[in-house]
Amino acid sequence: MQKRTSILGPTLETARLILRPPAREDFESYAAMMADAENARFIGGLMSRELAWRSWAMITGGWTLQAFGLFSVIEKESGQWIGRVGAWMPEGWPGTEVGWGLVRRAWGKGYAGETATAAIDWAFDTLGWTDVIHCIDPENAPSIALAGRLGSTRLRAERMPPPWQDSINEIYGQSREQWRARRRGAD
Numbered sequence: 001m002q003k004r005t006s007i008l009g010p011t012l013e014t015a016r017l018i019l020r021p022p023a024r025e026d027f028e029s030y031a032a033m034m035a036d037a038e039n040a041r042f043i044g045g046l047m048s049r050e051l052a053w054r055s056w057a058m059i060t061g062g063w064t065l066q067a068f069g070l071f072s073v074i075e076k077e078s079g080q081w082i083g084r085v086g087a088w089m090p091e092g093w094p095g096t097e098v099g100w101g102l103v104r105r106a107w108g109k110g111y112a113g114e115t116a117t118a119a120i121d122w123a124f125d126t127l128g129w130t131d132v133i134h135c136i137d138p139e140n141a142p143s144i145a146l147a148g149r150l151g152s153t154r155l156r157a158e159r160m161p162p163p164w165q166d167s168i169n170e171i172y173g174q175s176r177e178q179w180r181a182r183r184r185g186a187d
């Protein structure tokens with residue numbers, strides 16, 4: 001995995017994807033993703049363009065305030081923005097999360113696992129996190145399955161902080177030691 005650094009943070013590369021800090025030019029694709037009810041269902045819900053802008057500003061601002069955040073995911077073959085994945089821990093969050101959300105045309109290609117693996121490696125190796133969680137709606141079967149493939153197990157159910165306080169998510173996770181042991185076993 002190759003790493004380059006921008007003003008906000010590093011760029012990570014996998015076999016098929018580029019993960020880099022979010023940029024202004026990514027917003028149109030993000031707004032389209034959040035305007036698609038099926039796509040947005042488990043990643044914050046349907047958003048108007050104005051709300052998507054505020055959400056995008058929060059995602060981008062996380063890099064400035066915390067020196068980490070969600071990466072924009074760029075498909076190498078097409079050069080297109082296909083989602084966001086990465087380290088996430090806004091104020092009041094239930095833990096150090098690596099989360100993912102991809103546009104529908106990217107579903108079913110293994111991209112979420114590829115990007116989540118790179119982001120988890122980065123969170124443990126660079127940020128020094130000792131554990132990682134994934135906050136998943138109990139109806140989101142594909143993300144629950146991905147968490148399992150990543151080696152995470154269900155830890156608990158938890159009410160989310162505002163503005164999502166009306167939802168209770170399943171919290172999946174694992175320790176850095178569990179992750180590294182699993183990764184060594186895969187080599």
